[in-house]
Amino acid sequence: MSESVIKLEGVVKSYGAHKVLKGVNMDVKRGDIYGLVGKNGAGKTTMFKVILGLSDFQDGKLSILGGKSEAENAKNRHNIGFFVGANFFGYLSGRANLEYYRTLKGVKDKGEIDRVLKLVDLSPEAAAKPAKGYSLGMKQRLGIANSLLGNPDIIIMDEPTNGLDPQGIADIRHLITRINEEEGKTIIVSSHILAELENTAHRFGLLNEGILMQEITSEDLRDKKGYTSIEIKEDDLDKAKQVLAANGINIERVVNSTTSLEDFYFNLVGGGDNA
Amino acid sequence: MRNCMKADLIRVQKKKSFILMAVITLVILSGAFLLAKFLPGKGGFSSAFSMYMGMGTGTFSLLMGIPVFLAVYSDDFKSKAMQTAIGFGVSRTKLIICRFLEIISLLIECAVVFSVVVMIFGLAGGADWSAIGSVLKSLWLDVYTSLCYCSIAIIIVYIMQNATFALVIYIFLAAGLVSGVLSILNMIPFLSDNKIDLSVITVGYMLSEGQKSGKLYMMFLPIIIYILIPVAISSVVFKKKELEF
Numbered sequence: 001m002s003e004s005v006i007k008l009e010g011v012v013k014s015y016g017a018h019k020v021l022k023g024v025n026m027d028v029k030r031g032d033i034y035g036l037v038g039k040n041g042a043g044k045t046t047m048f049k050v051i052l053g054l055s056d057f058q059d060g061k062l063s064i065l066g067g068k069s070e071a072e073n074a075k076n077r078h079n080i081g082f083f084v085g086a087n088f089f090g091y092l093s094g095r096a097n098l099e100y101y102r103t104l105k106g107v108k109d110k111g112e113i114d115r116v117l118k119l120v121d122l123s124p125e126a127a128a129k130p131a132k133g134y135s136l137g138m139k140q141r142l143g144i145a146n147s148l149l150g151n152p153d154i155i156i157m158d159e160p161t162n163g164l165d166p167q168g169i170a171d172i173r174h175l176i177t178r179i180n181e182e183e184g185k186t187i188i189v190s191s192h193i194l195a196e197l198e199n200t201a202h203r204f205g206l207l208n209e210g211i212l213m214q215e216i217t218s219e220d221l222r223d224k225k226g227y228t229s230i231e232i233k234e235d236d237l238d239k240a241k242q243v244l245a246a247n248g249i250n251i252e253r254v255v256n257s258t259t260s261l262e263d264f265y266f267n268l269v270g271g272g273d274n275a
Numbered sequence: 276m277r278n279c280m281k282a283d284l285i286r287v288q289k290k291k292s293f294i295l296m297a298v299i300t301l302v303i304l305s306g307a308f309l310l311a312k313f314l315p316g317k318g319g320f321s322s323a324f325s326m327y328m329g330m331g332t333g334t335f336s337l338l339m340g341i342p343v344f345l346a347v348y349s350d351d352f353k354s355k356a357m358q359t360a361i362g363f364g365v366s367r368t369k370l371i372i373c374r375f376l377e378i379i380s381l382l383i384e385c386a387v388v389f390s391v392v393v394m395i396f397g398l399a400g401g402a403d404w405s406a407i408g409s410v411l412k413s414l415w416l417d418v419y420t421s422l423c424y425c426s427i428a429i430i431i432v433y434i435m436q437n438a439t440f441a442l443v444i445y446i447f448l449a450a451g452l453v454s455g456v457l458s459i460l461n462m463i464p465f466l467s468d469n470k471i472d473l474s475v476i477t478v479g480y481m482l483s484e485g486q487k488s489g490k491l492y493m494m495f496l497p498i499i500i501y502i503l504i505p506v507a508i509s510s511v512v513f514k515k516k517e518l519e520f
Contacts, residue, residue: 053364056515077363082359
Protein backbone atom coordinates (compact mmCIF):
# COMPACT_ATOMS: atom_id res chain seq x y z
CA MET A 1 0.00 0.00 0.00
CA SER A 2 1.35 3.44 -0.92
CA GLU A 3 2.55 5.82 1.73
CA SER A 4 0.20 8.63 2.82
CA VAL A 5 1.74 11.97 1.98
CA ILE A 6 -1.07 14.19 3.20
CA LYS A 7 -3.55 13.07 5.79
CA LEU A 8 -6.37 14.99 7.40
CA GLU A 9 -8.28 13.41 10.25
CA GLY A 10 -11.46 14.99 11.57
CA VAL A 11 -10.39 18.50 10.60
CA VAL A 12 -12.87 21.14 11.71
CA LYS A 13 -12.64 24.71 10.53
CA SER A 14 -15.15 27.37 11.52
CA TYR A 15 -15.58 31.07 10.92
CA GLY A 16 -17.50 32.06 14.01
CA ALA A 17 -20.60 29.89 14.10
CA HIS A 18 -20.24 28.90 10.45
CA LYS A 19 -18.50 25.55 10.02
CA VAL A 20 -16.70 25.35 6.71
CA LEU A 21 -14.99 22.00 7.27
CA LYS A 22 -16.99 19.57 9.37
CA GLY A 23 -14.58 16.86 10.41
CA VAL A 24 -12.84 16.21 7.11
CA ASN A 25 -10.84 13.01 6.61
CA MET A 26 -8.59 12.89 3.60
CA ASP A 27 -5.79 10.55 2.64
CA VAL A 28 -3.53 11.31 -0.31
CA LYS A 29 -1.14 8.55 -1.35
CA ARG A 30 2.28 9.05 -2.90
CA GLY A 31 2.17 9.10 -6.70
CA ASP A 32 -1.56 9.79 -6.89
CA ILE A 33 -3.37 12.40 -8.85
CA TYR A 34 -6.00 13.18 -6.24
CA GLY A 35 -9.02 15.01 -7.56
CA LEU A 36 -10.82 17.08 -4.96
CA VAL A 37 -14.24 17.76 -6.36
CA GLY A 38 -17.08 19.81 -5.03
CA LYS A 39 -19.33 22.73 -5.79
CA ASN A 40 -18.23 26.32 -5.30
CA GLY A 41 -18.16 26.97 -1.57
CA ALA A 42 -17.84 23.27 -0.70
CA GLY A 43 -14.61 24.00 1.20
CA LYS A 44 -11.93 23.00 -1.33
CA THR A 45 -9.84 26.16 -1.06
CA THR A 46 -10.20 26.14 2.74
CA MET A 47 -8.82 22.60 2.80
CA PHE A 48 -5.84 23.71 0.76
CA LYS A 49 -5.30 26.70 3.04
CA VAL A 50 -5.34 24.38 6.05
CA ILE A 51 -2.79 22.08 4.41
CA LEU A 52 -0.56 25.03 3.52
CA GLY A 53 -0.72 26.63 6.96
CA LEU A 54 -2.56 29.71 5.68
CA SER A 55 -5.59 28.92 7.78
CA ASP A 56 -5.84 27.69 11.31
CA PHE A 57 -8.25 24.88 12.21
CA GLN A 58 -10.07 24.27 15.46
CA ASP A 59 -10.03 20.50 15.71
CA GLY A 60 -8.54 17.41 14.09
CA LYS A 61 -5.14 16.35 12.86
CA LEU A 62 -3.05 17.26 9.86
CA SER A 63 -0.01 15.31 8.77
CA ILE A 64 2.22 16.33 5.89
CA LEU A 65 4.74 13.68 4.79
CA GLY A 66 4.34 11.96 8.13
CA GLY A 67 4.72 15.13 10.21
CA LYS A 68 3.45 14.65 13.75
CA SER A 69 3.39 18.27 14.86
CA GLU A 70 2.83 21.68 13.27
CA ALA A 71 6.57 22.30 13.45
CA GLU A 72 7.27 19.10 11.50
CA ASN A 73 4.50 19.89 9.03
CA ALA A 74 5.93 23.38 8.50
CA LYS A 75 9.32 21.85 7.73
CA ASN A 76 7.76 19.32 5.35
CA ARG A 77 5.89 22.08 3.51
CA HIS A 78 9.22 22.75 1.79
CA ASN A 79 8.33 19.70 -0.25
CA ILE A 80 5.00 21.07 -1.45
CA GLY A 81 4.63 23.24 -4.51
CA PHE A 82 1.31 24.93 -4.97
CA PHE A 83 -0.79 26.98 -7.28
CA VAL A 84 -3.73 28.37 -5.37
CA GLY A 85 -4.04 31.63 -7.27
CA ALA A 86 -1.92 34.09 -9.18
CA ASN A 87 0.95 35.10 -6.90
CA PHE A 88 3.04 37.41 -9.02
CA PHE A 89 4.59 40.83 -9.06
CA GLY A 90 2.97 42.39 -12.12
CA TYR A 91 5.88 44.70 -12.88
CA LEU A 92 8.35 41.83 -13.05
CA SER A 93 8.67 39.51 -16.03
CA GLY A 94 7.54 35.92 -15.73
CA ARG A 95 11.16 34.84 -15.52
CA ALA A 96 11.98 37.47 -12.85
CA ASN A 97 9.00 36.25 -10.84
CA LEU A 98 10.29 32.69 -11.02
CA GLU A 99 13.75 34.01 -10.12
CA TYR A 100 12.23 35.62 -7.02
CA TYR A 101 10.60 32.37 -5.92
CA ARG A 102 13.70 30.34 -6.79
CA THR A 103 15.72 32.51 -4.40
CA LEU A 104 12.97 32.42 -1.76
CA LYS A 105 12.85 28.62 -1.91
CA GLY A 106 16.62 28.40 -1.75
CA VAL A 107 16.93 26.54 -5.07
CA LYS A 108 20.57 26.90 -6.06
CA ASP A 109 20.38 25.62 -9.64
CA LYS A 110 19.76 28.59 -11.94
CA GLY A 111 18.83 26.21 -14.76
CA GLU A 112 15.75 25.27 -12.75
CA ILE A 113 13.79 28.15 -14.26
CA ASP A 114 14.37 26.94 -17.82
CA ARG A 115 13.41 23.42 -16.73
CA VAL A 116 10.02 24.48 -15.31
CA LEU A 117 9.31 26.89 -18.17
CA LYS A 118 9.88 24.04 -20.61
CA LEU A 119 7.67 21.72 -18.58
CA VAL A 120 4.73 24.12 -18.76
CA ASP A 121 5.44 25.09 -22.39
CA LEU A 122 6.02 28.77 -21.67
CA SER A 123 8.42 30.15 -24.27
CA PRO A 124 11.49 32.23 -23.27
CA GLU A 125 10.00 35.18 -25.19
CA ALA A 126 6.75 34.97 -23.21
CA ALA A 127 8.67 34.57 -19.96
CA ALA A 128 10.57 37.80 -20.70
CA LYS A 129 7.37 39.88 -20.73
CA PRO A 130 5.93 41.58 -17.62
CA ALA A 131 3.50 39.26 -15.82
CA LYS A 132 0.79 41.95 -15.69
CA GLY A 133 0.30 41.58 -19.45
CA TYR A 134 -0.18 37.82 -19.34
CA SER A 135 -3.35 36.12 -20.54
CA LEU A 136 -5.18 33.92 -18.05
CA GLY A 137 -3.72 30.79 -19.63
CA MET A 138 -0.18 32.17 -19.37
CA LYS A 139 -0.78 33.12 -15.73
CA GLN A 140 -1.95 29.57 -14.99
CA ARG A 141 1.14 28.15 -16.68
CA LEU A 142 3.43 30.52 -14.81
CA GLY A 143 1.69 29.60 -11.55
CA ILE A 144 2.16 25.91 -12.24
CA ALA A 145 5.80 26.55 -13.21
CA ASN A 146 6.26 28.26 -9.85
CA SER A 147 4.74 25.29 -8.06
CA LEU A 148 7.27 23.01 -9.75
CA LEU A 149 10.32 25.06 -8.73
CA GLY A 150 12.68 23.09 -6.55
CA ASN A 151 11.22 19.76 -7.67
CA PRO A 152 8.81 19.25 -4.72
CA ASP A 153 7.23 15.82 -4.23
CA ILE A 154 3.70 17.16 -3.86
CA ILE A 155 1.93 19.69 -6.06
CA ILE A 156 -1.34 21.32 -5.04
CA MET A 157 -3.44 23.05 -7.68
CA ASP A 158 -6.66 24.85 -6.85
CA GLU A 159 -8.95 25.05 -9.87
CA PRO A 160 -6.06 25.37 -12.34
CA THR A 161 -8.38 25.43 -15.35
CA ASN A 162 -10.69 28.11 -14.00
CA GLY A 163 -11.61 30.55 -16.75
CA LEU A 164 -9.66 28.76 -19.47
CA ASP A 165 -10.98 27.94 -22.92
CA PRO A 166 -11.41 24.27 -23.94
CA GLN A 167 -7.92 24.13 -25.47
CA GLY A 168 -6.39 25.66 -22.33
CA ILE A 169 -8.27 23.14 -20.19
CA ALA A 170 -7.01 20.26 -22.34
CA ASP A 171 -3.44 21.60 -22.14
CA ILE A 172 -3.51 21.85 -18.35
CA ARG A 173 -5.07 18.41 -18.04
CA HIS A 174 -2.33 16.98 -20.24
CA LEU A 175 0.28 18.85 -18.22
CA ILE A 176 -1.01 17.41 -14.94
CA THR A 177 -0.83 13.86 -16.33
CA ARG A 178 2.66 14.50 -17.70
CA ILE A 179 4.00 15.89 -14.41
CA ASN A 180 2.59 12.89 -12.59
CA GLU A 181 3.83 10.27 -15.05
CA GLU A 182 7.17 11.74 -16.08
CA GLU A 183 8.19 13.54 -12.90
CA GLY A 184 6.51 11.16 -10.47
CA LYS A 185 4.79 13.93 -8.54
CA THR A 186 1.85 13.49 -6.23
CA ILE A 187 -0.76 15.96 -7.38
CA ILE A 188 -3.82 17.23 -5.58
CA VAL A 189 -6.05 19.13 -7.91
CA SER A 190 -9.44 20.63 -7.26
CA SER A 191 -12.24 21.50 -9.59
CA HIS A 192 -15.94 22.17 -9.50
CA ILE A 193 -16.19 20.85 -13.06
CA LEU A 194 -16.35 17.14 -12.38
CA ALA A 195 -15.95 15.90 -15.93
CA GLU A 196 -12.67 17.77 -16.08
CA LEU A 197 -11.00 15.54 -13.49
CA GLU A 198 -12.67 12.30 -14.40
CA ASN A 199 -10.07 11.17 -16.91
CA THR A 200 -7.11 12.73 -15.11
CA ALA A 201 -7.23 11.74 -11.44
CA HIS A 202 -6.58 8.32 -9.92
CA ARG A 203 -8.49 9.00 -6.73
CA PHE A 204 -11.29 11.38 -5.96
CA GLY A 205 -12.40 13.10 -2.80
CA LEU A 206 -15.99 14.21 -3.00
CA LEU A 207 -16.52 17.28 -0.90
CA ASN A 208 -19.91 18.74 -0.13
CA GLU A 209 -20.72 21.49 2.36
CA GLY A 210 -17.57 20.90 4.35
CA ILE A 211 -17.83 17.13 4.49
CA LEU A 212 -15.63 14.80 2.48
CA MET A 213 -18.45 12.41 1.69
CA GLN A 214 -16.40 9.72 0.01
CA GLU A 215 -13.01 8.90 -1.44
CA ILE A 216 -13.11 6.67 -4.46
CA THR A 217 -10.52 5.38 -6.91
CA SER A 218 -10.98 5.68 -10.66
CA GLU A 219 -11.06 1.85 -10.87
CA ASP A 220 -13.88 1.65 -8.34
CA LEU A 221 -15.70 4.32 -10.26
CA ARG A 222 -15.38 2.36 -13.49
CA ASP A 223 -16.75 -0.75 -11.80
CA LYS A 224 -19.91 1.03 -10.82
CA LYS A 225 -22.07 0.22 -13.83
CA GLY A 226 -24.85 2.69 -14.00
CA TYR A 227 -26.91 2.27 -17.09
CA THR A 228 -26.88 0.65 -20.49
CA SER A 229 -27.08 2.87 -23.51
CA ILE A 230 -28.41 1.90 -26.87
CA GLU A 231 -27.04 3.69 -29.93
CA ILE A 232 -29.05 3.98 -33.05
CA LYS A 233 -28.34 5.67 -36.38
CA GLU A 234 -29.40 9.27 -36.39
CA ASP A 235 -31.40 8.66 -39.56
CA ASP A 236 -33.33 5.98 -37.74
CA LEU A 237 -34.43 8.26 -34.94
CA ASP A 238 -37.89 9.01 -36.26
CA LYS A 239 -38.28 5.48 -37.48
CA ALA A 240 -37.04 4.20 -34.11
CA LYS A 241 -39.76 6.03 -32.35
CA GLN A 242 -42.33 4.35 -34.55
CA VAL A 243 -40.63 1.03 -34.26
CA LEU A 244 -40.36 1.38 -30.50
CA ALA A 245 -44.05 1.77 -30.47
CA ALA A 246 -44.45 -1.28 -32.61
CA ASN A 247 -41.78 -3.26 -30.70
CA GLY A 248 -39.61 -3.69 -33.82
CA ILE A 249 -36.51 -1.62 -33.00
CA ASN A 250 -33.47 -1.64 -35.31
CA ILE A 251 -30.56 -1.73 -32.80
CA GLU A 252 -27.22 -1.08 -34.46
CA ARG A 253 -25.00 -1.14 -31.34
CA VAL A 254 -25.32 -1.53 -27.59
CA VAL A 255 -22.68 0.04 -25.33
CA ASN A 256 -22.24 -0.63 -21.65
CA SER A 257 -21.16 2.62 -20.10
CA THR A 258 -19.62 3.16 -16.69
CA THR A 259 -21.00 5.67 -14.22
CA SER A 260 -19.48 9.09 -14.82
CA LEU A 261 -17.85 10.84 -11.89
CA GLU A 262 -20.42 13.56 -12.38
CA ASP A 263 -23.34 11.16 -12.06
CA PHE A 264 -21.76 9.44 -9.09
CA TYR A 265 -21.19 12.76 -7.34
CA PHE A 266 -24.68 14.07 -7.91
CA ASN A 267 -26.24 10.76 -6.88
CA LEU A 268 -24.30 11.13 -3.64
CA VAL A 269 -24.85 14.79 -2.85
CA GLY A 270 -27.88 15.64 -4.95
CA GLY A 271 -28.13 18.28 -7.64
CA GLY A 272 -26.83 18.18 -11.21
CA ASP A 273 -29.05 18.24 -14.28
CA ASN A 274 -31.81 16.41 -12.48
CA ALA A 275 -31.87 18.78 -9.51
CA MET B 276 14.68 33.52 6.35
CA ARG B 277 17.91 34.62 4.65
CA ASN B 278 16.59 33.46 1.27
CA CYS B 279 13.33 35.24 1.89
CA MET B 280 15.13 38.52 2.57
CA LYS B 281 17.55 38.09 -0.30
CA ALA B 282 14.73 37.44 -2.80
CA ASP B 283 12.80 40.48 -1.63
CA LEU B 284 15.76 42.86 -1.54
CA ILE B 285 16.75 41.95 -5.09
CA ARG B 286 13.13 42.43 -6.17
CA VAL B 287 12.78 45.89 -4.59
CA GLN B 288 15.97 47.11 -6.30
CA LYS B 289 14.28 46.34 -9.63
CA LYS B 290 11.19 48.38 -8.77
CA LYS B 291 11.04 51.52 -10.88
CA SER B 292 9.11 53.65 -8.36
CA PHE B 293 11.71 52.93 -5.70
CA ILE B 294 14.56 53.96 -8.02
CA LEU B 295 12.57 57.02 -9.18
CA MET B 296 12.05 58.28 -5.62
CA ALA B 297 15.73 57.78 -4.83
CA VAL B 298 16.57 59.87 -7.93
CA ILE B 299 14.06 62.57 -6.89
CA THR B 300 15.65 62.73 -3.42
CA LEU B 301 19.07 63.07 -5.03
CA VAL B 302 17.75 65.89 -7.23
CA ILE B 303 16.42 67.65 -4.12
CA LEU B 304 19.83 67.30 -2.45
CA SER B 305 21.51 68.67 -5.59
CA GLY B 306 19.09 71.61 -5.52
CA ALA B 307 19.91 72.23 -1.87
CA PHE B 308 23.61 72.20 -2.73
CA LEU B 309 23.14 74.68 -5.60
CA LEU B 310 21.12 76.99 -3.34
CA ALA B 311 23.84 76.90 -0.69
CA LYS B 312 26.52 77.47 -3.33
CA PHE B 313 24.90 80.35 -5.18
CA LEU B 314 22.74 81.90 -2.44
CA PRO B 315 24.91 81.40 0.65
CA GLY B 316 23.63 84.46 2.54
CA LYS B 317 25.55 86.23 5.29
CA GLY B 318 26.59 83.05 7.13
CA GLY B 319 28.60 81.76 4.18
CA PHE B 320 28.50 78.38 2.42
CA SER B 321 28.87 76.15 5.49
CA SER B 322 25.93 77.71 7.26
CA ALA B 323 23.76 77.69 4.11
CA PHE B 324 24.86 74.11 3.34
CA SER B 325 23.84 72.99 6.78
CA MET B 326 20.47 74.71 6.48
CA TYR B 327 19.48 73.76 2.91
CA MET B 328 20.91 70.25 3.03
CA GLY B 329 19.23 69.72 6.40
CA MET B 330 15.94 70.66 4.75
CA GLY B 331 16.72 68.29 1.88
CA THR B 332 17.57 65.34 4.08
CA GLY B 333 14.53 66.17 6.23
CA THR B 334 12.35 64.81 3.43
CA PHE B 335 13.90 61.36 3.85
CA SER B 336 11.19 59.79 5.99
CA LEU B 337 8.54 60.79 3.47
CA LEU B 338 10.35 60.59 0.14
CA MET B 339 12.20 57.34 0.85
CA GLY B 340 10.17 55.95 3.71
CA ILE B 341 6.95 55.75 1.69
CA PRO B 342 8.33 53.92 -1.37
CA VAL B 343 10.30 51.53 0.84
CA PHE B 344 7.23 50.81 2.95
CA LEU B 345 5.07 50.25 -0.14
CA ALA B 346 7.70 48.18 -1.93
CA VAL B 347 8.02 45.82 1.00
CA TYR B 348 4.52 45.55 2.46
CA SER B 349 2.08 46.57 -0.26
CA ASP B 350 3.71 44.39 -2.91
CA ASP B 351 3.94 41.53 -0.46
CA PHE B 352 0.18 41.39 0.05
CA LYS B 353 -0.74 42.26 -3.53
CA SER B 354 1.44 39.57 -5.04
CA LYS B 355 0.59 36.97 -2.36
CA ALA B 356 4.31 36.39 -1.96
CA MET B 357 3.74 36.28 1.80
CA GLN B 358 1.19 33.48 1.42
CA THR B 359 3.61 31.63 -0.83
CA ALA B 360 6.39 31.94 1.73
CA ILE B 361 4.11 30.69 4.55
CA GLY B 362 2.84 27.85 2.35
CA PHE B 363 6.46 26.97 1.76
CA GLY B 364 6.92 26.58 5.51
CA VAL B 365 8.42 29.93 6.56
CA SER B 366 7.09 30.82 10.02
CA ARG B 367 4.95 33.91 10.32
CA THR B 368 7.08 35.45 13.05
CA LYS B 369 10.21 34.96 10.98
CA LEU B 370 8.46 36.55 8.05
CA ILE B 371 7.50 39.63 10.09
CA ILE B 372 11.07 40.00 11.33
CA CYS B 373 12.40 39.37 7.85
CA ARG B 374 10.25 42.11 6.31
CA PHE B 375 11.24 44.58 9.02
CA LEU B 376 14.92 43.76 8.49
CA GLU B 377 14.36 44.50 4.82
CA ILE B 378 12.97 47.93 5.73
CA ILE B 379 16.05 48.54 7.87
CA SER B 380 18.39 47.38 5.07
CA LEU B 381 16.71 49.47 2.38
CA LEU B 382 16.52 52.65 4.48
CA ILE B 383 20.14 52.26 5.54
CA GLU B 384 21.19 51.57 1.96
CA CYS B 385 19.50 54.78 0.81
CA ALA B 386 20.89 56.74 3.75
CA VAL B 387 24.44 55.55 2.98
CA VAL B 388 24.08 56.73 -0.64
CA PHE B 389 22.70 60.10 0.49
CA SER B 390 25.44 60.43 3.13
CA VAL B 391 28.09 59.96 0.45
CA VAL B 392 26.32 62.55 -1.73
CA VAL B 393 26.15 65.00 1.21
CA MET B 394 29.87 64.53 1.90
CA ILE B 395 30.82 64.97 -1.76
CA PHE B 396 28.70 68.12 -2.08
CA GLY B 397 29.97 69.45 1.24
CA LEU B 398 33.63 68.86 0.44
CA ALA B 399 33.25 70.11 -3.16
CA GLY B 400 31.64 73.32 -1.94
CA GLY B 401 34.15 73.81 0.86
CA ALA B 402 31.82 73.30 3.85
CA ASP B 403 33.45 72.73 7.22
CA TRP B 404 33.17 69.34 8.88
CA SER B 405 30.79 70.53 11.57
CA ALA B 406 28.29 71.63 8.90
CA ILE B 407 28.62 68.29 7.07
CA GLY B 408 28.36 66.47 10.42
CA SER B 409 25.17 68.24 11.40
CA VAL B 410 23.51 67.34 8.07
CA LEU B 411 24.58 63.72 8.42
CA LYS B 412 23.33 63.61 11.98
CA SER B 413 19.91 64.92 11.01
CA LEU B 414 19.76 62.45 8.11
CA TRP B 415 20.51 59.44 10.30
CA LEU B 416 18.11 60.62 13.01
CA ASP B 417 15.48 60.77 10.28
CA VAL B 418 16.34 57.17 9.31
CA TYR B 419 15.94 56.18 12.95
CA THR B 420 12.56 57.88 13.30
CA SER B 421 11.42 56.41 9.96
CA LEU B 422 12.16 52.93 11.29
CA CYS B 423 10.17 53.62 14.44
CA TYR B 424 7.20 54.92 12.44
CA CYS B 425 7.33 51.95 10.05
CA SER B 426 7.33 49.62 12.99
CA ILE B 427 4.18 51.19 14.44
CA ALA B 428 2.46 51.14 11.05
CA ILE B 429 3.16 47.44 10.46
CA ILE B 430 0.80 46.50 13.29
CA ILE B 431 -1.99 47.82 11.05
CA VAL B 432 -0.51 45.96 8.05
CA TYR B 433 -0.80 42.63 9.82
CA ILE B 434 -4.16 43.29 11.47
CA MET B 435 -5.84 44.42 8.25
CA GLN B 436 -3.66 42.55 5.74
CA ASN B 437 -3.60 45.77 3.79
CA ALA B 438 -0.75 48.24 3.50
CA THR B 439 -2.84 51.26 2.47
CA PHE B 440 -4.26 52.08 5.91
CA ALA B 441 -0.88 51.43 7.47
CA LEU B 442 0.69 53.84 5.02
CA VAL B 443 -1.74 56.56 6.10
CA ILE B 444 -0.63 56.00 9.71
CA TYR B 445 3.01 56.12 8.64
CA ILE B 446 2.47 59.41 6.77
CA PHE B 447 0.65 60.91 9.79
CA LEU B 448 3.62 60.03 11.97
CA ALA B 449 6.36 60.99 9.49
CA ALA B 450 4.72 64.29 8.61
CA GLY B 451 4.67 65.23 12.29
CA LEU B 452 0.87 65.33 12.50
CA VAL B 453 0.79 63.23 15.65
CA SER B 454 3.39 65.48 17.29
CA GLY B 455 1.25 68.47 16.30
CA VAL B 456 -1.87 66.92 17.80
CA LEU B 457 0.02 66.17 21.04
CA SER B 458 1.27 69.76 21.20
CA ILE B 459 -2.32 70.99 20.87
CA LEU B 460 -3.45 68.56 23.58
CA ASN B 461 -0.71 69.90 25.82
CA MET B 462 -2.64 73.17 25.90
CA ILE B 463 -5.54 71.53 27.76
CA PRO B 464 -5.58 73.41 31.12
CA PHE B 465 -5.39 70.26 33.25
CA LEU B 466 -2.26 69.11 31.40
CA SER B 467 -0.57 72.48 31.26
CA ASP B 468 -1.42 73.24 34.92
CA ASN B 469 0.13 69.98 36.02
CA LYS B 470 3.05 70.38 33.63
CA ILE B 471 2.21 67.14 31.85
CA ASP B 472 3.89 67.05 28.44
CA LEU B 473 2.34 64.44 26.13
CA SER B 474 5.08 64.90 23.55
CA VAL B 475 7.43 62.88 25.77
CA ILE B 476 6.03 59.82 24.04
CA THR B 477 7.23 60.93 20.60
CA VAL B 478 10.40 59.56 19.05
CA GLY B 479 11.61 63.09 18.30
CA TYR B 480 11.34 64.09 21.98
CA MET B 481 13.22 61.03 23.19
CA LEU B 482 16.01 61.54 20.69
CA SER B 483 16.38 65.29 21.23
CA GLU B 484 16.22 64.89 25.05
CA GLY B 485 18.77 62.10 24.82
CA GLN B 486 21.09 64.33 22.85
CA LYS B 487 20.60 67.38 25.06
CA SER B 488 20.93 65.61 28.37
CA GLY B 489 23.58 63.15 27.21
CA LYS B 490 21.42 60.29 28.55
CA LEU B 491 22.18 57.59 26.02
CA TYR B 492 19.38 55.32 27.21
CA MET B 493 16.91 57.96 25.98
CA MET B 494 18.32 57.42 22.49
CA PHE B 495 17.73 53.66 22.70
CA LEU B 496 14.32 53.87 24.34
CA PRO B 497 12.53 54.19 20.96
CA ILE B 498 14.03 50.87 19.88
CA ILE B 499 12.15 49.15 22.69
CA ILE B 500 8.98 51.22 22.62
CA TYR B 501 8.63 51.82 18.92
CA ILE B 502 10.39 48.89 17.30
CA LEU B 503 10.53 45.79 19.50
CA ILE B 504 7.08 46.12 21.08
CA PRO B 505 5.24 46.80 17.77
CA VAL B 506 7.07 43.91 16.07
CA ALA B 507 6.06 41.65 18.97
CA ILE B 508 2.44 42.86 18.79
CA SER B 509 2.43 42.28 15.00
CA SER B 510 3.68 38.77 15.56
CA VAL B 511 0.89 38.01 18.06
CA VAL B 512 -1.92 39.50 15.96
CA PHE B 513 -0.70 37.78 12.80
CA LYS B 514 -0.12 34.36 14.31
CA LYS B 515 -3.61 32.98 13.70
CA LYS B 516 -4.71 35.28 10.90
CA GLU B 517 -6.50 33.69 8.00
CA LEU B 518 -4.63 34.47 4.80
CA GLU B 519 -6.54 34.90 1.58
CA PHE B 520 -5.41 33.81 -1.83
